[in-house]
Amino acid sequence: MADDDGVEQNGADEDDDLEEVEIVETVVGPDGTVVVDDVVAEVDAEGNVVAAREIVTYTLPDGEVIVEETDVVEVADGEWVVDETVAVVDDEGRLVPVAEEIADIEIDDSGEASD
Secondary structure, three states: OEOOOOOEOOOOOHHHHOEEEEEEEEEEOOOOOEEEEEEEEEEOOOOOEEEEEEEEEEEOOOOOEEEEEEEEEEEEOOEEEEEEEEEEEOOOOOEEEEEEEEEEEEEOOOOOEEO
């Protein structure tokens, strides 16, 4: 593909046209539980989300930390892969996965999802 000056741009990456958008929200529950919700999305030039990662961290009053991570990636037009992982933080500070689910989802022209 050539740029505006007619110079061939071999190996140009489609990701160059993506913008990263991040939203972080923190809430403290009445019992002292702290929830941090961090969403990062990759948005194309038309404003369409093409990938997203959400990490929700729960710090419980007893010090236990639970992390839910969800990755959503569009793999083809209307086809998405969703990978959800739930982990706890062990005594050494490492994340230990306790559940994982991966789903392939297709979205039809009406916006309805199926898996």
